[in-house]
Amino acid sequence: MKIALRPWKKSDLDRLIKLADNPNIAANLMDRFPHPYTREAGENFLNMAISGQPESVLAITANEELVGGIGVHPQSDVYRKNAELGYWLAEEYWGKGIITEAIRLIVSYAFDNFDINRIYARPFGGNIASQRVLEKNGFHLEAKLKGTFYKNEQYLDELIYGIRS
Ligand SMILES: CC(C)(COP(=O)(O)OP(=O)(O)OC[C@H]1O[C@@H](n2cnc3c(N)ncnc32)[C@H](O)[C@@H]1OP(=O)(O)O)[C@@H](O)C(=O)NCCC(=O)NCCS
Numbered sequence: 577m578k579i580a581l582r583p584w585k586k587s588d589l590d591r592l593i594k595l596a597d598n599p600n601i602a603a604n605l606m607d608r609f610p611h612p613y614t615r616e617a618g619e620n621f622l623n624m625a626i627s628g629q630p631e632s633v634l635a636i637t638a639n640e641e642l643v644g645g646i647g648v649h650p651q652s653d654v655y656r657k658n659a660e661l662g663y664w665l666a667e668e669y670w671g672k673g674i675i676t677e678a679i680r681l682i683v684s685y686a687f688d689n690f691d692i693n694r695i696y697a698r699p700f701g702g703n704i705a706s707q708r709v710l711e712k713n714g715f716h717l718e719a720k721l722k723g724t725f726y727k728n729e730q731y732l733d734e735l736i737y738g739i740r741s
Contacts (some may be wrong), residue, residue: 579677581646581685584625590636591642593618595666600611603728604703605664630689630696637664637676646678648686648695661685661697670705679713687741694740700725701733710737 580734602611608695610617625633625647633647644665651658661682665675698717699706707717715737723731 658694696738715739
């Protein structure tokens, strides 16, 4: 299977809504990735993703087919040498190593294209798959904060994983 990253396109909207409308994906992400995943949410997301320059929010493809999303978000002010990483994959594609490869690609892209020296991700404490894919890409656990996230009526631990250039 050939895994690649490419810019989002307006024509991705229908497939994006179909893949992203899944409570098992939303349960592991910020509330700004909603469930149900409405057409309006999809349009707002695509407008945001397409406006970035250089592109930092990208579509993941497997054999040219859209299967998920990944983004690095450069920070500002005293955090300006850092970028936050986020990602999701359509559930039917979980467990095939796709995100492991997508993270490898975006880390190299981000260090080449942004003036940053650290990329970090903040998985929820119970999200073992996400912790594994970060570790497999050389990210280190930097901190564990107790109960800082409040998601779906529950307090969750925040794990901070980082990688340096
Ligand atoms: C997290 C997510 C991106 C992982 O995608 P994926 O394609 O299944 O990841 P991979 O197949 O590359 O790797 C998953 C790894 O976690 C392991 N894993 C998964 N669930 C596990 C569990 N409950 N316990 C231990 N290991 C687990 C797998 O065995 C695999 O490791 P391996 O290759 O060493 O065997 C996907 O589950 C997803 O989209 N989840 C919802 C959104 C999300 O959590 N985003 C990240 C927010 S920080």
